[in-house]
Amino acid sequence: MKEIDLEEEKKAIAKEYKELLRISYQTLSPEDKKLIRKAFDVAVDAHKEQRRKSGEAYIFHPIGVAKIVASEIGLGATGIAAALLHDVVEDTPVTLQDLESMFNPKIAQLVEGLTKISQVKKDMNISMQAENFRKMLLTLNDDVRVILIKIADRLHNMQTMDSMPEYKQVKIASETLYIYAPLAHRLGLYNIKTKLEDLGLKYTESAIYNDIVSRIKETKEEQDAYIKLVSDVLKKSLDDESIAYTIKGRPKSIYSIRRKMLTQNVSFDEVYDKFALRIIYKSSPHDEKFLAWKIYSMVTDHYRPSPSRLRDWISSPKSTGYEALHVTVMGPKGRWVEIQIRSERMDEIAEKGYAAHYKYKQGATEENGLDIWLNLLREALENSETNAVDFVEDFKMNLYAKEIFVFTPKGEIKSLPKGATTLDFAFSIHSELGVKTRGTRVNGKLVQLNHELKSGDQVEIITSPNQKPTINWLDYVTTSRAKTKIKNVLNEDTKKIAEEGKELLLRKLKHLKITLNEQVINELVVFFKLKTSLDLFYRVGIGAIENQQLKDYAAQKNNTLINFFKSKIKRVPNAAPEDINKPELTSNYDLLVFGKEQDQLDYKLSSCCNPIPGDDVFGFVTINEGIKVHKKDCPNAILLQSNYAYRIMQAKWIDSSQQEFRAILKITGMDALGLTNELTKVISNQMHVNIQSISLNGDAGIFNGQLTVVVQNNSILKKLIDNIKKIDGIEKVTRVYTS
Numbered sequence: 001m002k003e004i005d006l007e008e009e010k011k012a013i014a015k016e017y018k019e020l021l022r023i024s025y026q027t028l029s030p031e032d033k034k035l036i037r038k039a040f041d042v043a044v045d046a047h048k049e050q051r052r053k054s055g056e057a058y059i060f061h062p063i064g065v066a067k068i069v070a071s072e073i074g075l076g077a078t079g080i081a082a083a084l085l086h087d088v089v090e091d092t093p094v095t096l097q098d099l100e101s102m103f104n105p106k107i108a109q110l111v112e113g114l115t116k117i118s119q120v121k122k123d124m125n126i127s128m129q130a131e132n133f134r135k136m137l138l139t140l141n142d143d144v145r146v147i148l149i150k151i152a153d154r155l156h157n158m159q160t161m162d163s164m165p166e167y168k169q170v171k172i173a174s175e176t177l178y179i180y181a182p183l184a185h186r187l188g189l190y191n192i193k194t195k196l197e198d199l200g201l202k203y204t205e206s207a208i209y210n211d212i213v214s215r216i217k218e219t220k221e222e223q224d225a226y227i228k229l230v231s232d233v234l235k236k237s238l239d240d241e242s243i244a245y246t247i248k249g250r251p252k253s254i255y256s257i258r259r260k261m262l263t264q265n266v267s268f269d270e271v272y273d274k275f276a277l278r279i280i281y282k283s284s285p286h287d288e289k290f291l292a293w294k295i296y297s298m299v300t301d302h303y304r305p306s307p308s309r310l311r312d313w314i315s316s317p318k319s320t321g322y323e324a325l326h327v328t329v330m331g332p333k334g335r336w337v338e339i340q341i342r343s344e345r346m347d348e349i350a351e352k353g354y355a356a357h358y359k360y361k362q363g364a365t366e367e368n369g370l371d372i373w374l375n376l377l378r379e380a381l382e383n384s385e386t387n388a389v390d391f392v393e394d395f396k397m398n399l400y401a402k403e404i405f406v407f408t409p410k411g412e413i414k415s416l417p418k419g420a421t422t423l424d425f426a427f428s429i430h431s432e433l434g435v436k437t438r439g440t441r442v443n444g445k446l447v448q449l450n451h452e453l454k455s456g457d458q459v460e461i462i463t464s465p466n467q468k469p470t471i472n473w474l475d476y477v478t479t480s481r482a483k484t485k486i487k488n489v490l491n492e493d494t495k496k497i498a499e500e501g502k503e504l505l506l507r508k509l510k511h512l513k514i515t516l517n518e519q520v521i522n523e524l525v526v527f528f529k530l531k532t533s534l535d536l537f538y539r540v541g542i543g544a545i546e547n548q549q550l551k552d553y554a555a556q557k558n559n560t561l562i563n564f565f566k567s568k569i570k571r572v573p574n575a576a577p578e579d580i581n582k583p584e585l586t587s588n589y590d591l592l593v594f595g596k597e598q599d600q601l602d603y604k605l606s607s608c609c610n611p612i613p614g615d616d617v618f619g620f621v622t623i624n625e626g627i628k629v630h631k632k633d634c635p636n637a638i639l640l641q642s643n644y645a646y647r648i649m650q651a652k653w654i655d656s657s658q659q660e661f662r663a664i665l666k667i668t669g670m671d672a673l674g675l676t677n678e679l680t681k682v683i684s685n686q687m688h689v690n691i692q693s694i695s696l697n698g699d700a701g702i703f704n705g706q707l708t709v710v711v712q713n714n715s716i717l718k719k720l721i722d723n724i725k726k727i728d729g730i731e732k733v734t735r736v737y738t739s
Contacts, residue, residue, distance in 0.1 A: 013097065019067065020067050020080070020703070036084070042085060042088065043062050045726065046092040052160070054163040061156060069149055071147065075148060082110035083153075085103075086115075086149055088111070089115045096108055096112055114146055120439075122517055147187070148189075161283060169203040170204060171645045173204045176200045181196040181197045188350070189319050191351055200255070205633050206634065223274065224333075226332070226333075229331075231249075234298065238295070242282065245279055245280060247277060247278070247280075250277070257271055262635075272336055276337070277337060277338070279295055280342060281295060281341075281344070285346070295341050303337070311325070313325075316413065318403060323349065324340050324342040326341075403415050406453050406456070406457045407457070411458075420453055420478055421450045423444060424478055424482050425438070427482035428481065435469060435485065435489055437568055440459060441460040442457050468518050498534050501537035501538055501542075502516075502540070502541075504540050504541065514554060522623070523623065526624055593652060594619050594650065604628050609631040609636075612661040612665070612717065613714055618630060618649065618650065618651050619651040620648060627649065662709075663717050663735060665709065666704075666732075666733070666736050666738060667704070667706070668703070669729045669732070675696065678728075680725065682727060683707075689710070691708070694706075
């Protein structure tokens with residue numbers, strides 16, 4: 001029986017290999033195929049004794065990664081071979097020297113880069129994790145393909161982690177949403193980014209993910225019919241003009257539907273643009289722009305466009321290389337529909353990613369958007385002063401920023417993140433220009449250095465040789481490049497002041513009977529919400545931290561809860577874990593316990609998501625405030641689970657303590673006489689729930705209200721919301737998570 005299984009497995013491996021060659025995006029020469037075959041044979045032999053947690057042969061993983069690299073990213077034979085071999089040096093007896101002797105040096109170099117990333121991956125410390133990310137990006141200096149293969153590796157791991165324990169799934173998924181999905185987005189890998197985000201949601205918020213998936217399936221037939229209705233109208237016009245095209249209906253990703261539900265505070269049914277229509281046309285490079293606007297004209301002949309939702313990324317492509325026209329029109333049945341217009345070339349770049357797509361850049365000499373971005377990234381990486389954690393946050397902030405386009409006095413166009421200031425613009429031209437900036441003009445008018453720029457602005461920088469940055473400049477800029485340069489210039493003066501500040505702090509703390517040591521410094525950094533000890537000493541040196549604030553710290557230090565967690569003092573010392581974990585306990589119970597032992601520990605409910613009994617929650621061990629409890633779908637959950645996994649504690653509600661909790665409800669509807677009376681009747685008389693505060697504001701027949709109630713658990717709150725919704729005129733009742 002075992003022999004038959006092994007034979008079947010060999011056939012499956014051979015089938016996967018043939019599929020890999022078939023789906024390769026690049027045209028493979030006989031030499032390419034020979035190289036890939038050799039890499040495949042070496043990988044199969046090296047991994048022959050290994051199996052994954054699911055039980056399947058390990059070789060299926062490198063083949064899976066190679067397939068993603070070949071079909072979705074579009075790398076050639078060298079990239080495919082490196083993907084097949086990416087784990088051999090780390091997990092098998094094969095060495096880098098072996099690979100160098102068997103293959104060309106480039107493949108060995110790529111595998112070495114991937115091995116370096118993996119070697120530092122296992123440390124759970126936040127600063128190490130951030131440093132790991134920086135090391136990963138440093139490989140861009142050698143070859144961007146290292147990052148691309150690493151992203152493919154992460155995608156395949158996400159696609160195949162069903163057999164892992166839940167805590168590992170959550171950790172890996174959170175890290176993916178925090179780092180890898182934004183990185184894929186910035187490198188133009190939109191398909192992969194979407195898959196990473198959807199899989200991240202699947203493992204971090206599985207109930208919500210499954211609910212959206214089932215709802216999409218329910219509405220698919222109706223959406224397909226609607227897409228056909230719009231497509232049939234457009235096809236006739238396109239055919240009449242003899243344009244070669246294809247039309248596709250593209251569903252919105254599960255993650256983006258979830259994000260829209262959260263940001264707009266709407267239900268699934270209220271997310272109207274759940275799909276987009278994509279028109280992909282054939283064109284010579286010369287006619288691309290002309291045809292795009294011609295198709296736009298045809299679309300708007302049939303359907304009325306929304307002027308505020310036209311996006312022209314053909315005239316000014318995104319810095320990721322993305323080009324397209326996006327127009328939102330009022331379609332049949334009064335529904336808004338997004339239509340994306342792009343050529344086959346634009347579509348390929350959008351699908352495969354600009355970084356890997358060499359097909360349209362061969363022989364090109366001028367820098368494209370990605371090359372410029374990579375140069376800026378290298379500049380930031382090479383700055384040894386940058387703290388790794390700051391670097392990750394700055395990097396992510398700049399990834400997600402929307403772009404604006406502004407002009408120099410000579411009419412050259414420059415791209416900046418949305419929210420950038422005139423001082424950011426100066427540093428984007430040249431670091432030395434930024435440092436010497438004395439003033440700025442926008443559209444001929446003198447403005448402040450922190451003036452926020454808008455697309456279309458023309459910016460002029462006024463310089464002075466005697467000008468120097470001040471500490472306030474850090475508040476005037478948003479881009480990491482400007483911040484890094486300003487910090488470097490300020491650094492020397494700062495260090496001198498910080499040295500004096502440290503001496504001053506030592507004396508002040510001595511007076512409060514506190515010894516200045518590393519632990520105290522770390523506590524003070526957190527207490528004053530700073531980032532480094534240098535920031536702390538500097539602020540003491542310039543007098544920004546007053547004596548009373550230090551006294552407040554000393555008082556808090558004496559009352560800190562941190563020692564309770566070290567000694568695990570329980571609220572009910574005599575209650576053994578087995579006494580708590582009884583089979584008759586139900587979800588209605590609302591005592592919070594932590595960890596596998598179900599310990600009863602002191603905790604605080606986090607104000608960012610205001611959890612109440614019945615919510616799915618986890619504990620987070622803070623430095624100064626003990627355990628803070630967050631909802632699993634808290635906006636900060638992904639960041640905490642990814643960056644501070646070692647400080648996450650399992651938590652659940654199990655026993656009724658009759659404790660009461662505050663919940664805030666937002667109510668909207670049509671204004672009616674006696675509405676307040678009707679609300680209080682339902683809440684107080686029918687449900688016997690205590691109202692802490694109520695405020696209703698009516699305007700032009702519409703009212704908005706906020707209601708604060710005191711409940712014992714989530715079940716009561718849900719029932720209360722359902723009953724309020726039944727009141728005539730009430731349109732929506734939602735729970736607010738921040739007070």
